[in-house]
Amino acid sequence: MSAFSKLRNFGIPSGFRVCDRQKRNGSHECRGYCVPFGEEALAHVGADLSPDSVTSTTQEQPNSQSGSRFFLWALKKKRLLSSASRNLVIEMLIRKDWFAMYWKTLEELKGSGILIGSEAFTILIQGYAKMDMTEKAIESFGRMKEFDCQPDVFTYNAMLQVILKKKLFLLVLAVYNQMLRSDCSPNHATYAILIDGYCKTGRTKEALKMFDEMIQRNIAPNKIIYTIILSGLCHGKRVDDAHRLFNVMKEKGSRPDLISYNALLNGFCKLGRFDEAYAVLRSMKKDGYALGVNGYSSLVDGLFRAGKYSEGYAWFIKSFKEGIVPDVIFYTIMIRGLSEEERVSDAVKLLNEMNQRGLVPDTYCYNAVIQGFCDMGLLDRARSLQLEISKHDQFPNACTYTILICGMCRNGLLREAGQIFDEMEKLGCFPSIVTFNALIDGLCKSGQLEEAHLLFYKMEIGRNPSIFLRLSQGTNRVLDSASLQTTVEQMVESGTILKAYKLLMKLAASGVVPDLMTYNILINGFCKAGNITGALKLFKDLQIKGLSPDSVTYGTIINGLQRVDREKDAYEIFDKMSKNGCMPSSAVYKTFMTWSCRRRDVSLAFSLWLKYLKDILGRENAVKALEEHFEKGETEKAIRGLLAMDFELKDFDLAPYTILLIGFCQTKRVDEALMVFTVLDEFNIIVTPPSCVKLIHGLCKEGKLGQAVDIFLYTLDKGFILMPRICNYLLKHLLHSEDEKEYVLDIVSSMKSFGYDLGAHLHKTTKFRLHGYLTKREMKNASLDDN
Template identity: 60%
Template sequence: MTPLRRRSTTISYFFSPKLKPPWFSPHSHRSLHSDTSNEILSILETVDPIEHALDRALPYLSPRTVTSVLRQQPDKVLGFRFFLWAWKQEHLRSRACEDLIIGMLVRDDADGLESYWKALDQLRNRRIPIPSEAFRVVIKGFVRSGMAEKAVESFGRMREFDCKPDVFTYNAILYAMIQKQVFLLALAVYNEMLKLNYSPDLISYNILIDGFCKSSKIQDAHKMFDEMTERGLEPNERTYTIIISGLCQANRVDEARRLLNSMKESGCSPDSITYNALLNGYCKLGRIEEAYALIRLSEREGFVLGLCGYSCLIDGLFKAKRYGEAHGWYGKMIVKGVKPDVVLYGIMIRGLSEEGRVKDALNLLNDMSRTGLIPDVYCYGAVLKGLCDMGLLDEARSLHLEISNQDCSPNACTYTILISGMCRNGLAKEAHEIFEEMDKLGCFPSVVTFNSLIHGLCMAGEIEKAHLLFYKMEIGRNPSLFLRLSQGGSRVRDGASLHRDIEKLCESGLILKAYKILIQLADSGVMPDIVTYNTLINGFCKTGNINGALKLFKDMQLKGLSPNSVTYGTLIDGLQRVNKEEDAFAVFDQMVKNGCVPNSSVYKSLMTWSSRRGKNLLAFILWLKYQRDLPGRDKEEIDAIEEDFKKGNLEKAIRGLLEMDFRLKDFDLAPYSILLIGLCQGGRLDEALMIFSVLEEYRVNVTPPSCVNLIHGLCESGKSHLATVIFLYTLEQGFMMRKPGNHLIKCLLCAQDTRHLAFDLTRRIESFGYDLDAYLYQTTKFLLRCHLNKSQEKAVNHR
């Protein structure tokens, strides 16, 4: 029988209900034979519509046949139609078939997607219903291949083909959107599900909760969790693990531990991923003992510490500077036969570098290659940072050049490490050159790169260059600017209006347009963050350009960034520097009104300037105001301390504050130092000496600046003998104070009754191990010689 004759005979079998070809016998194993594929190929070439003919063949087909036909079919459109028919039948689905179709769709050199749309067009024209699975497999394929835009486009076209997505299709597109971090669009799609009465399932909620947790929106994750339970869906192990991991990433490890207990009570058993998430949380916060306790608990429940667990623990130990224990656990791991991967090697290399053992870190980097592992950029970055931290910048630069020779191109992270290292060592110009080199190579700087260089330029006094760099960062990469250009004028779209617009686009079926808007915002590059603004505001304040600082302060708020306590503190300090005390307190009031809780640094700044202006009562009251807002403080006790200060009982007030600090184990020396220095600058030396004495009585080490101010004040008021007592205290504390020491010796030499103290003091300085010849200024040596000669002459004359 010729192929043509056989083809026509086979077709007649399909249209005759009484006849079935022998090769379709359900008792025959020949359905897996290549003949089956050939017969299906014959149908695809000669029958139209193919779907009706294929329905008769359904009981005699297998997933293997479907895959075989797809591989052999030269006409992509027919192949896709066959696939769409087969994919409606669950027993004909297979991973091999799905992978084959995805390959046909995403291959760059093929017109796969266009053929797919043609196949769908043909089905629509023949009024053959198109199942949602037809789109789900496409969406999954594009997501898996990293082509999220095409996935969104495919989802958006479902309405065009009169196909309604089911919950599985919604889950596929939600996953794609969360992966690309377009949370607004994911929420809009979720809301569309609810409006169309599609009930999200547990997978839907897990995807959304995971997205919220990864974007540090824990409260929103909790709301979604509550909404899920209200809809009658019980969380599973995956749900609990996602939230526990999110809480740990947000440093809310105690809440994560309580949730673990709730998880067990609800009947869900934690797995190794859950325990590793919590272990990582404890280690990140340096709570090593609790990490050890968790390991013991997991072992009692039958879990064995694996590579991921060892990595978390060793990383935590290095961060806690418990280097010996970190090396010990690494040794245990090797003995137990657990092989380190690239991640753990990176942790070990970074730990050794931070420990100062950069040479050992370099050796470990070389060992990786010998074990067959290729070091990644993170491993190189760890060594690079270690070299920069030690000031070995030439070696760091050399290693950075070597990275590209190892088929491991330097990225924004390695460039940032090098730029930051240069800036810390005062080489802002060289750092800027590296930044420009980075730009030429097409390596896009991150916000951290910009911040490091802007900070370095500010430290070098190059404020104008820093400001220009800020504008380059903003104009080239600021989403707010894109929004202004897209809307015209100076109108900036806020988050709420953007959310509404995205919702409207989704309702209109313009999913792809909504996606492109959000992606354009995200991919517009690096937007100056709060750290950038704070760095530049600080640079302006330090140079006295308060107007520039205030302009930036207003700009950042217009662009949707909320000032934090660092921003307010920097601006308050800057206003005080230019004697705008009223404006500084007005900014402080605005800070409180806006709900930003002032931290201790803000209060210390206000205290310092008030104290310098002789307003010691105001300075003291400010600190007590800060104390009242702290947890565990007795307000009546604080009121009593304040009353003592107002009545002039300074010693009693200081003792009361010290006792409260020690009792609560929250001692901060700064307020005492600020008051002591302020009293010295105001000429109230007796009160300053009293604070010094009380601090010494309580065995609190007085700071060098406090001692310098006391010595200077006592010398100026003719009490150099008391200044000598303070200076001897500094010697015992190990403070190297050359300038105050020379000044004190000169003052002692000026008065007849204290000259002997000057000579005694030089001997004491020498007894503490100082080279007297190097320690003393030329003028001090000259005065000492003069008075020594006079003393010797008097002694001779007396004889």
């Protein structure tokens, strides 16, 4: 069917006709009104309205009159109900920028008392959205009330798509709630739009909520929605839930397609569960699907993330043999994997290979290589490559600069990191939260706490939405997400949706906002510097800003208070933590245990750990039995019982045992510390070097040098290289002992064979004493030989 025939079927009224005549000698022969379409438009059912082919009986603005007449006819006759007709008008609006004329037509209809259907506004919303004029699209939706027009499901769907694209989730929720309150029933498309939008931004919880709501409304999920939610679950690392949904999908008779299989394969690969990933591959093959470039990319990416570089590279080679042509994503995965394996030269070769194949490496490819150079400490080469990107129009993004800044900070090059940060801002490349956090952390670690605090304030004052809210809202300040959501809901309900949009966009445009991690880094810096007042001020400030402290925040503050001997305050913070609904993590309990041991109270440390186990496991009787063993002095029974519980729960954590072992050493209960060591060794649990150091030190002090030597030989067997201080301490005690001196030669010989650099490791006094001992020994042996 020709384009003209399609237009005739569209129902062009009498008085209008389709004109395909060409302009001749600057004139046009048509009379009356015509609906013109050029050659290019014919292929798209009238997409290009040429001004030369639109004529009128009057000379004044023939285009506008023709277009206006057409819009009037289409809107009055309800000719815009089908998606095809709406798309046609949208193309007309976009190609000729006839939005103003369209609004004028709506005003005329309103003035004539003619009811306007919601499809008229759906066209405007979709047209503005295609032009990336989001504000105009939202304004169109908000003005529907002026025309006594109620949005239908298509209008709401169009609106939801527009604001989801901008990730304005508070506004999405407000519009969706308005849809429900207006008795407009969501359809498949509504839920597909919402679920897809939430999934793509990692908001799996909200996506599942919509999925459940859809089922409650008796809307059966179709293949598209199943695939969307399945992909979202995999993206959110909930691959077991995704697998169950995959099986439900099959049971419901919805045959999974290649996209579903690839999503599941990718989910298992990202978690390093390759047995299940290979099972998915077999199922794919059974259902007649072949592994494509996306599947190979997922496999190789997963293997590289798991450190299985040779296996990943083998799949890459296999893809070539199968005739798979790598795309930019596949190359980027390979380049990143090779860079992580410190095969940066091979990664650079792949960059060149991409160019030879006609693929343009993007900044992600370059960033992978720059990251590789930074990880290897080759910062000059990383910087050079960043400059190379600029020369080849592949401009560095915020991630490029952040990688370089993190690399510089890790290597203590804070001045250079600061220079890159300044360069970044001058070029209009806005720092991310990670960029700020890297710099603040680097400054804190180097003791430049004042500079770190200044950078924090720069970040906060320049970009904090709460400041904008305080200025814009006056006394009705919005300081947290709950009150902000209420504000947005009220705006949408009152019809000021555009105002709500502008508010949220201003917040989004405000850029980088100090998040909880930023506060935690700075609080930790203050605590380590002994400035607990500054740390507590930040702790209070983050809560005023609407952030909730997490277990790390509380743990850091508690540790800081313990550092300055404010034990009582630390326990008060601990109580507040539980009251505020933040469950203390094991790290918080370990902090209390460590400080209890330092204060020579190992019993309290043990009780604290048992309290933690009781709170998370609820096994009160078992925990009480362990506590009774410890109180009776039956330490070995208590430790063995604790180990048995850990193994039963398959949740072994060495840290509490290490803290207790060191605590026993600190309280001069070395025999009990040695018992803990022996029990752990019996269970094939490797004891940490700090525990071994404390044990050697304690045993030497008590004159139990034979056992101290055994512990030292244990460290050699496990491949630990201990610090010079403890090695010299042990040798000094052995050289002073008449009974244990014979161990010295064995230890020195073993140290040498296990990789110790004796010249650098042994102190001058130790070398002097060792030399004296060896000289006496030689003299003694010589005299024995003479006799």
